[in-house]
Amino acid sequence: MTDLFTATATPTPTGVLVRFAGQLDADTAPRARQVVADLALSRGALLVLDLGALEFCDSSGISVLLAARNAATAADAGIALVAVPARLSRTFALIGLDGVFATYATVADAVAAWS
């Protein structure tokens, strides 16, 4: 059975880079949530969520993004979304999340804006 979803976390000079790829839904959200829970964010660090390889994201997935935001806030760290898929952007607009996350086209852009 092909793995429909992957979540990876990699330390970066400025903090952590998390990549979500595939289908993020009610079934796979727990795994994504675990990756977020395991993050060690330090004060002033930047958590970058790269969503470029995300094929699908429903309300459970959005809940994970919000969880990441909560984790960043709690650690006094920053959070940025990179390569948000068009449909997800549309959903953000519908539910009023546009403007809540800082979004960038690439990881480099996000890091540059943070420094």
Add this chain to the structure above:
Amino acid sequence: MDVRGRNNVVSTGRDDGPTLLLAHGFGCDQNLWRLVVPALAERFRVVLFDHVGAGRSDLSAWSEEKYATLDGYASDVLDVCRELDLRDVVLVGHSVSAMIAVLAANRDPSRIAKLVLLTPSPCYVDDGDYRGGFSRADIDELLDSLDSNYLGWSAVMAPVIMGNPDRPELGTELTESFCRTDPAIARVFAQTTFLSDNRADLPAVGVPTLVVQCAQDAIAPPEVGRYVHERIPGSELVTLAATGHCPQLSAPEETAAAITAFVGSR
């Protein structure tokens, strides 16, 4: 509806003789008649069947509602008569099938000419002056033991019965399990049988009836046989010097002889 298939109906003996329809009782199936059939088949047409839920009957035809009363079984007996277009049948009922036979004859006397009631009991539970032989507690204990013997049922299924080479009509193929029944069905049949009370149906019997009982029978004591005989108008009573509840097994010659003599008489 395929009655022959539903009740595993088997027909043997002479086509030109009077017809005997043998109905087995609680616990087993038509194989119970195995030892008396050869003698009877010499003179009569012998029709055997399995009650639904027993032997090789169609278990899918079983329903708790229909077979929670003896009337359900009586209906099936009449179905067999109609399906084979049997007339002037001598209906031989063993144990609880004796009462089933009474119910069938009372319902449709047109097909049934005579009744033979083998070790009958119209009511197993003692009731006031009436001695059925068991207390209600005894029957509850029986039902409990059926439940606990659930795990032992599979062992009862173990023995294998070989076909009788002399009587291929009775089935030469290796048939599984004698006396095997689905435990859930057996429990309902047991409850139906041992809690039934058909004393009131006896006086309504309008056909010549023979009551055959054993001298020592733990299930149908002699006084019960006498009771049945006294309440069926014009009935005859034969007491075999045999023990146990199944004289067709323990005393097959005498049983066949008693039936034969009765059928021959007017």
Add this chain to the structure above:
Amino acid sequence: MMCEADDDALGDTGQDDDPAFSALLEDSVEDLYEHAPCGYLSTLMDGTIAKINATLLDWLGYRGEDLVGRRRFADLLSVGGRIYHETHIAPTLSMHGEIGGLALELRASDGTRLPVMVTSVVKTGPDGTAQLIRTTIFDARDRRAYEQELLRARQESDRERERVQKLATTLQRSLLPPVLPVVPGMEVAAYYHPASTDAVGGDFYDLFPLAGGTWGFFLGDVSGKGAPAAAVTSLARYTLRAAAVSHRDPVAVLHVLNTVLNHEYHGIDPRFCTVLYGVLTPDADGCSLAMAGGGHPPAALLGADGSARFLELPGGQLVGALPDAHFAAVEVRLEPGDTVLLYSDGLTEARTRGRVRHSEEELLDFLDTVGPTTAPAVVAAVAALLAGFGEGVDDDTALLALSIPVSAEP
């Protein structure tokens, strides 16, 4: 002596000559029979006891002379066992010559019951006639205790399963959308289609009376699926109902819900919903409607003139996720012939994989074709549209419509 015997036991020769070893071998056949670890019983074909070993006599508390030639095997059984013996055991022995693995209960002389396992075999004479029944009896107390434990455990688990089933059914029913009340001067209609047959979904709606002849209503959609979503649905419904009583302003009501949900669900498992909440104030000529929205698709207003437009609520944010969420409000007057339709994301949002099933623009185009309508009619029309989508809708869909009937008088 013991050591020597043990040493020799592993070798192939020698132990046969060892007298000690021979003594150890119980070469008395009688001893083997009488004191076997099981009970031995022989009966005539009619069941009369012919021979019985000491082990069985001990178990039952009888002496040989009490039983041999005087009692039958069936007499040692319980009543149920006796019936079973007559109807199963005896016939089977008659026909097959053997029967095994029977679970029975013997009655000891003091009345106590001994659970046993029984195996019997018929001994035939040289001429093939049956002569005796030989029976072996094993003490089954431990086995029976084990069986009873199994049975008890199974009954317990059956009962538990029934209980859980009943609980699940009750819960499900309580979470289903309610039957709508009758609103004087208005027509109301609703439709709910759960995504799964479990019928516990994330969509919720309600319509209820408030003080002064006004009515509150809401329709919303919680995040997630299954039991966790159902819990949020429940919380959202009763929080909205309670807040509606104490807060006249729809935006304030959403703030209450936001606080409650955010408080309850935050951190690593934030839950939220999108919702429209409104208050109807009917009067002589129609109805005024004040509505607030939190990230939910906008309600559609179908006018008496056949037009259709959205009641936009720009800037409204999802409820429960952000402590400082913002909600938008709108006020509109409803005239006779007007219909308001609220719907959940299941209708417009792409919850299915692949292409967007039906955008809001397409919904508006469809509603344009519906023309001047009523609450029941528009719900029926949209329900039919949904049915036309066929399978593959993996989200719940809810519809709630309110309309003012066109008066009979011109």
